[in-house]
Amino acid sequence: MNGLDFLIAALKAIVILVAVIQVVPVMIYVERKVAALIQDRPGPNRVGPFGLFQPVADALKFLLKEDPIPHYTNRLLYTLAPFLSLLPACLVIAALPIADKAILFGREVTIQIAELDVSLIYILAIGSLGVYGILFGGWASNNKYSLIGSLRSASQMVSYELPLGLAAVGAVMVFGTFSLREMVLQQEGTLLGFLPNWGIFYQPVGFLIFLISSFAETNRLPFDLPETEAELVAGFHTEYGSMKFATFFMAEYMNLATMAGLMTVMYFGGWHLPWITDAALLELLGSQNLLCLVQVLTYIVKVSCFMFLYVLIRWTLPRFRFDQLLSLSWGSLIPLGLLNIIVSATLMYLIGVKQ
Amino acid sequence: MVFAIFSVFTLLTAAGVILSRNVIYSALNLVLCFFGLATLYLLWGATFISMIQILIYAGAIVVLFVFVVMLLNFEKPIDQSVKLPLMLLSGAGAWGLAFLLLRVLSKSVGEIPILESNSGASVRTVSKLLFSQYVWPFEVLTIFLLALIVGIYVLAKPEGEEKK
Numbered sequence: 001m002n003g004l005d006f007l008i009a010a011l012k013a014i015v016i017l018v019a020v021i022q023v024v025p026v027m028i029y030v031e032r033k034v035a036a037l038i039q040d041r042p043g044p045n046r047v048g049p050f051g052l053f054q055p056v057a058d059a060l061k062f063l064l065k066e067d068p069i070p071h072y073t074n075r076l077l078y079t080l081a082p083f084l085s086l087l088p089a090c091l092v093i094a095a096l097p098i099a100d101k102a103i104l105f106g107r108e109v110t111i112q113i114a115e116l117d118v119s120l121i122y123i124l125a126i127g128s129l130g131v132y133g134i135l136f137g138g139w140a141s142n143n144k145y146s147l148i149g150s151l152r153s154a155s156q157m158v159s160y161e162l163p164l165g166l167a168a169v170g171a172v173m174v175f176g177t178f179s180l181r182e183m184v185l186q187q188e189g190t191l192l193g194f195l196p197n198w199g200i201f202y203q204p205v206g207f208l209i210f211l212i213s214s215f216a217e218t219n220r221l222p223f224d225l226p227e228t229e230a231e232l233v234a235g236f237h238t239e240y241g242s243m244k245f246a247t248f249f250m251a252e253y254m255n256l257a258t259m260a261g262l263m264t265v266m267y268f269g270g271w272h273l274p275w276i277t278d279a280a281l282l283e284l285l286g287s288q289n290l291l292c293l294v295q296v297l298t299y300i301v302k303v304s305c306f307m308f309l310y311v312l313i314r315w316t317l318p319r320f321r322f323d324q325l326l327s328l329s330w331g332s333l334i335p336l337g338l339l340n341i342i343v344s345a346t347l348m349y350l351i352g353v354k355q
Numbered sequence: 356m357v358f359a360i361f362s363v364f365t366l367l368t369a370a371g372v373i374l375s376r377n378v379i380y381s382a383l384n385l386v387l388c389f390f391g392l393a394t395l396y397l398l399w400g401a402t403f404i405s406m407i408q409i410l411i412y413a414g415a416i417v418v419l420f421v422f423v424v425m426l427l428n429f430e431k432p433i434d435q436s437v438k439l440p441l442m443l444l445s446g447a448g449a450w451g452l453a454f455l456l457l458r459v460l461s462k463s464v465g466e467i468p469i470l471e472s473n474s475g476a477s478v479r480t481v482s483k484l485l486f487s488q489y490v491w492p493f494e495v496l497t498i499f500l501l502a503l504i505v506g507i508y509v510l511a512k513p514e515g516e517e518k519k
Binding site: 074077116117118121122124125126128129131132135136139147150151154155157158161178 | 379383386402403406407409410413414415418419421422425426478
């Protein structure tokens with residue numbers, strides 16, 4: 001690896017990471033505005049036009065507040081926990097393929113920080129480590145509500161990793177690869193002449209399982225049992241304030257962005273526009289970099305749709321009870337996921353797909 | 356060089372697991388140790404195994420360990436006075452395991468092939484070997500695990516349920 005390669009790799013990592021972190025302020029604003037819309041009130045409207053600078057005000061408040069560490073906590077783990085939560089959320093972004101190729105300094109550069117051949121498992125594996133932040137945070141707080149919150153979170157995240165993985169196995173079987181980039185490359189063009197050639201049409205059941213599990217994996221309503229306000233004060237982050245609390249918050253939104261990105265890549269064609277191939281688009285636009293820009297925009301629009309869905313569902317559905325949550329995973333989603341694998345395999349054998 | 360750093364890291368965290376007084380720190384060290392192992396696999400080019408190592412062990416099994424530790428809540432260090440027969444038994448078990456591992460390792464050292472990384476080869480290699488050459492051990496293990504799951508279910512089933 002020479003200097004230029006190193007520069008490009010570093011540039012990619014920094015630009016993509018910083019870009020994805022911007023999800024957090026945008027989501028804070030969208031979440032508050034949509035909540036206001038659904039509850040028929042104006043929402044943030046004082047800071048800047050349409051309250052657009054509200055996230056800036058929020059961030060400033062978090063940064064400037066006093067950062068207390070309660071004396072009854074385990075100092076080391078209490079301080080470590082928010083970062084244990086944020087670190088995996090940042091690491092997984094490395095494997096998301098955002099667009100195809102751009103020409104940079106006379107080289108072809110793929111818009112993906114790390115081109116792993118097992119990028120799907122990488123995301124699932126590193127993503128599953130996010131639970132430690134919540135677990136240690138709750139335990140180190142030395143507070144019963146926090147502890148109950150983190151125990152709930154642990155059982156929830158372990159339970160929902162299984163249907164998530166099973167749904168992903170379906171997609172892996174169809175595309176015959178663990179590489180997310182290759183998955184996207186295979187979803188170009190049309191299916192049967194009129195449908196976009198997207199994963200959802202091959203794996204509709206898998207997509208549903210994945211979508212439901214992703215809510216539980218990211219601790220979002222209707223599955224936010226680790227932080228039920230009505231029962232546990234605020235769950236695992238009861239004892240956290242100022243920037244440490246905000247770090248947990250950032251991790252949650254970045255996990256959300258990763259899940260939305262995964263669904264876009266696996267089931268909705270990633271960076272591809274529907275019905276038009278990249279080659280045709282390149283001819284239309286005339287430049288590889290312009291094409292790359294269009295691909296990035298396509299990807300962002302698709303991810304935004306999922307993020308909007310998350311927000312919409314958060315403010316419309318009530319919360320599950322904990323036993324309902326676990327029986328949904330072990331009783332319905334996991335058998336359904338296994339069935340999905342068997343049916344997919346049988347169909348693929350009958351049609352004669354050979355990987 | 357990188358290999359040496361991560362070997363030392365793995366060994367240090369492994370030592371941390373058994374030397375920590377606080378069980379939570381042991382668990383944290385165990386996670387770090389699995390990370391070190393995963394990195395070593397990665398350096399051998401076995402990307403698939405390395406990721407599975409993190410997914411299964413660091414991501415699921417240690418979470419369950421931590422879960423149990425938190426439920427039991429060991430505040431004080433565990434009672435150090437162990438009975439002699441128990442000590443002998445566990446000592447014999449540990450030495451036996453160490454001997455077995457040493458035998459296996461001494462036979463296979465130098466035979467670890469460095470796979471061509473980042474080509475999808477490792478997944479294919481593992482699954483092909485698993486379903487051709489090693490299909491019998493694999494199936495026996497699956498049946499064994501299935502029996503274990505059924506056994507655990509029978510043991511853990513609440514008594515009241517049978518009366519229904």
